Structure formats: C-alpha cells, structure tokens
Amino acid sequence: MKDQPARKERVWDPALRAFHWALATLVIANWLLGKFGPSIMTLHFWLGYAIIGLLAFRLIWGIVGPASARFGQFVRGPRAILSYARDMGRPQPSNWPGHSPVGALAVLAMLAILTMQVGSGLFADPDDYINVGPLASQVGSETSRAALRWHYRGADLIFVLVVLHVAAIVFYRLWKREDLVRPMITGWKWVRRR
Template sequence: MSEPLQKTYVWDPVVRVLHWALVIAFATSWGLGKFGPDIMTLHFYSGYTVATIVILRLLWGVLGYRTARFTQFVKGPRKIAAYARTLPSRDPSRSYGHNPVGALFVVGVLVVLLLQIASGLFADPEDYINTGPLAQYVSIDLARKALSLHEPLSTLLLLMVIGHIGAIFWYKKRKGENLVKPMITGYTDLPPEAVKAASSKRA
C-alpha cells in the first residue's frame, strides 16, 4: 500500500500573481494587436504591462522562492529527455515545482516574450502614429525588421499558449494531475519522498 500524499507548498504568491497577470496582459495585448483600434495606444500600454511582468518574473527567478528560481528548475538535456520519456505513462509526475519539460517551456516563453517586447519597442510602421518608443534610436532597416517580426512572434506565442493549455488537459486526463489548482492555492499533493527531497535542498 502506497504512502499517503502530503499537502506541500510549491508556488509562492509572487509566482501565482505574476502568472495570472501575464495571462490577462498577454490576452489583452494579443486581442488589441489583432482587432484594434487602429491607433495602438492601448496595445502599447498592455505591452508595457507584459514587459513589466516579464522583468519581475526574471528578477524573481533569481531572488525568489526556491521553486521560482531558474537554478532550481532548469535542467540539462539528459534530465529533460528522461522526463519526456515518462510522458506517455499514466503515472502522475508529482513534481516539486516545474518538471524538466515544463521548465523548458517556461524558459522558451520568456525568451519569445522578450523578443516580442523588443520588436514592439523598436518597430516603426512609418505611419507616424504607432511607432515604437525606441524606434528613433535605431536605423530604419532595423525598425522595419522589428516590425516584420512582431506579428509572427505573437502567433508563435499564441501557439505556445495553446500548447500549454493542451498540456494541462493532458496531465488532467492522462495522469490525473490538476496543474491549475496549485497555481491558485500554492499547494499540491506530493509523496513523502518528494517532500523529503525538497526539504533537504536549501531554500
């Protein structure tokens, strides 16, 4: 008979607030970018909000609670590949924080978001209205390149979001794990050995 699971604290309030704030801010930015209005002032403000959230998350990835730190959850290729091989299994992963594949996704999203933010800041559509605030400091060729990247990057981010949602449903249906609840409450259920291993690490 397996040991009972223990209620374990995994996600601190900063991570949770930034996560849901980014969901709202990205959805707002994407919608305003796709559907207007033509004068993109609101899109710019929502983009600044996304940028602020990303910067705070990067800082918290260095200074924050143990499960928020990049040094804790970012793994090398071997561990990522080893974990990926377990994905078809019905056994719950019971990860303390991000699993190796989830960590790879987090890093990927942050990188693409940074590229998206930079492309928006430097983009110049030459309409004298919707010019990025930093476009005046770069050449017109670079500003045009930034503009040409901005929309494809938004599409890539949307696909990543869809993949993230799909993974949530996969874990729920295939492995019986609810990944949303811990991001709301901060707590998940882990086996005693996982709790012990987490406790042995330095906070």
C-alpha cells in the same frame, strides 16, 4: 532510491502566482488588441509596458525568490529532460515539485519569446506615423521594419505557445490525472520527492 508517497506541499508562492495570472491576462489581452483592436494602439502599448515590468519582476524573482521560483532550482540538464519526457506518456501523475524538466523548458521558451516580443515592439515602425514604437527613432528604418516583422511573427508564435500550454494542462488533467491549475491558484500541489 524509491519514490516517497505524494503529499500536499506549498509550491507556488503568492508573488509567482500573481505574476502568472497577470502575465496570462495581459498577453491574451495584448494579442487580441494586436490582432483585432483599434488602429490606434495606445492600449496595446501600455499593456506591453506592463508586460515588460512583469518580465523584469520574473527575472529578479527567478534569482532571489523562493526555491520553486528560482531558475537554478527548476532548470534541469538534458538527461533529466529526456528521462521525464520518456515517462510523460504514463497515465499517472508525475507529482513533480514545481516545474517538471519539460515544463521548465516551456517556461524558458515563453519568457524568451515574450522578451523578444516586447523588445521588437519597442523598435517597430509600421510607417503609419501613429503606432511607432518609442525607440524606433533610435535605429535605422531597416531595423525598425525588421522589428515590426518579428513582432508580427512573434505574435503568432506566442499564440502557438499559449495553445501548447493549455493543451499540456488538459493532457495532464485528463491523461495523467494531475491538476496543474489549482496549484497555480492556491499554491498547494501534490508532490512526490524522488
């Protein structure tokens, strides 16, 4: 079956776009607070709680939201992922409807790492008696110290994922001549049905 010509379609719904930009803002702000913020992390905690709310929303929206937001619609199998990855080097737009198979992996990785990050923050205890996660008293000190270690490593991993995300956007814009930012603002994307 031959590919149809690309046409502009509404792909991203307003709730998903708001989620994306809110999550991006909160993650960057919280990363900066964690690395460079004050020694008392109250704002870091509150932003973390907001991220938990956003992740809960995304889980629900990934089940009941519009087709392009549903995990069952955009997560593909290994064959589709490998096929898409082979074609990524071609200097032409993919015009994939929604998340590409490789993009879907990135979404799942980011959501998983962020979930582990907020989870570890809830149980972390740095032994300073100030910045203790709200659930640290529910686990032993060894577990809360392990959660703290993961929280530090997770912050670095999130930084790497964000840099890769931005690099992918730049790659698509410059090499494949495909704008991924505008659709995440307007909801409209050039799509080629296969």
